[in-house]
Amino acid sequence: MKSKILALLGGTLLSASAMAGGYQVNLASQRQIGMGHTGTGIQTGTSSIFFNPGAMSFLQENGVTVGASGLVSYISYRSTNFTSATAEADNPLKTPFQVYAAFSINDKLKAGLGVYTPYGSTVRWGEEWNGRFGLSELSLSAFYFQPTLSYQISDKLGIGAGLVVATGSVNLQRQLPLQGANGTEPGIELDGSAETALGYNVGIYFQPSEKFSVGIDYRSKVDLKVEGGDITYQGLPASATALFQGKSFSAELPMPATLSLGIGFHPNERWTIAADVSHVGWSAYERLRFDYDAPVAGNMSSINQRNYDDAFIYRLGTEYAATDKLKLRAGAYYDNTPVQDGYLTPETPDADSRGLSGGIGYAFSDKFSVDASFLYINKKERTDTGEFSGGVAGTFKSIAYIPGIGLNYNF
Template sequence: MKSKFLALLGSAVLSAGVAQAGGFQANLQGQKQLGMGHAGTGLALDQSSIFFNPGALAHLRQNGIQLGVSALNAKIAYREPSPGISESATDNPISTPFQVYASFGKEDSPLRFGIGVYTPFGSSVNWGTRWQGRYGLNELTLKTIFIQPTISYRITDKLGLGAGFIYSTGSVNLQRSIPLADANYNEAGVELDGAASGFGFNLGVFFQPTEKLSLGLTYRSKVEMEVKEGDVTFRLPTSPLVAGQFQATQFDASLPMPANITLGIGFKPTEALTFAVDVQRVQWSAYKSLRFDYNAGIRGETFSESPRNYEDVFIYRVGAQYKLSEIFTIRAGAYYDNSPVQEGYLTPETPDSDSRGVSGGLTLALSDKVDLDASFLYINKKERTDDASKSGGVAGTFKSVAYIPGVGINYKF
């Protein structure tokens, strides 16, 4: 019982993401790109190039400020393994991942500076305290914010390079039930809460050999999010024998936000029509295990470690936009995202499986300086049954979907 409790505790604290991407990555960084399946590495569309390809930023001819937000509504359903027939579903709050970008430079200068503030990882999942897997997880909230100052240089009219430094900050809150062996008490609870931070970088190359064709290549580094002296609070019955087993008050932990390599192609057969294709490699293999170190004993142990052994995977994205007039542009796109979670490693905070996303969007030019963007993304993850034998998670069948509308505004000057 002791080792199983520690494995369950170690499985849930920092891993979130629910239904928006493989693992716990949230690909919601630009409203125009969202309308095209989140493809945009090979295009110089707007200020969100700070994220998608810093090398393309210097090919924008105007300074600008861009604000955007999405409303992530994700649902997960669970069914007990045979012969059980009980089912549960999450009651997740709506999350609001956002993006803020700004860039500036002299009109004729090949040099452009920018800054981005965005949320590439994080979400909320709430299973409640009565579901069958409550010893694995009740509720989890993960928040991350990346701050990225960026510099981009246009070497020629065809070639641009860019780089950005990333500082990440965030927080995590976990609540779960604890099984008790005491004859007088069935279960207790625990809450873990902490702040996390880390560092990384973003590099990009943009090449436009012709007016119709453009190419982009980016590398976003791994960011190791570290929690130092997070708080551990137990909800225990008034029993000295039980309380003596749970003495920890703080924990340390870390979680890798994986590196990404993306190759993008943009093709513009006519002045009005643009196609985009991205192939993204997510280096999830950095996530080998999840370890927690405690400042005092939990049932006699001062640390816990549970295996993850995620695999590197590809994401394939396609999209298009068509400019109907000087004031109205429409978009559509799709993607296929392979899950990095191997068989036997499924957990209730990231019941991940291969996912399919379809999207649409539009831009309305309100004036020469102000554009309004809108997008909608629907994600459907394949139903997945797993025995969780290697992760210490919750065995059963999981199914996830997400509905994500978004809106953004661009000011050019």
């Protein structure tokens, strides 16, 4: 029983952390979401801070952008062991956001600052579903701050680099497979904040002609560390206190590096077509170790394997200037899952993802404009045993609806 509890605990914690990456839904710009989240090989305005810092040097005006999305997700579960066991996660609305500001130091040199939330979600399965010993609730958030410089080497070539300063937090709750007071099941909650971590984002943008452009961007791995996270118990029976003495935990999670190549094509002054391919270095996530200040499930630490594979994301998007003020956008992408068979978990049951998006942009004046977007994500239905990850055997299906709006001001 002690080893079973430890495996469940370790697996849950590791999966919860990994959800930020394995369920990677980038929402870095409302204009670019409408175009399938392409942007590496084209000029994207202030959001070049994220997509390609090299393109920021081509900005003609100073600008500020503020945007947010409303992430509504649905996850369903059906047991493969007990056909009558089904569940649906009660996930609250999440609001990832982005803020960008870019300024000209001179004709060649631009400076900018980006603040965005590349990871974050909340999943609530409740305390009665079949996998409650794996997870009942998870809340995870990450915040990135990126000061950036960009230099235009020539009228065709720009380079840029940004320092990424990252932090975040996690709260995880689940039931324990023990008999508590009055026949209830005890629970455990882990809550912690990540220490400040550093990374970088570098890019090169090249536009050899008015009709064609290309870009490459590299966002480095960021290692987030939790030190002194709090462990609390609810309804733990006196007979189990010797096994569960831990009050704090520490762990480390790699946020993988991403290398993106993008191209842009402008057949005429009204059309923009963009395509991106991204390689995400998920293989950096092999395993994760949790250390406790005192025994948890009778052990001072737990190690759980993940063995993620590197994965590719393919994106395609377009924008059409219907009038001088109105722009129409559409896009699509395909995101390969890094999760191998046997490693699926209920925190965010990952599978190959298909995304479809659309959007509009409207300029009220030369200085003020609004972007609106909508993204639909459909993950393939996936059945897995979770035998290597401490997951819950069953079939999972996930979809998400993500509307968003952004405000742009140039000066």
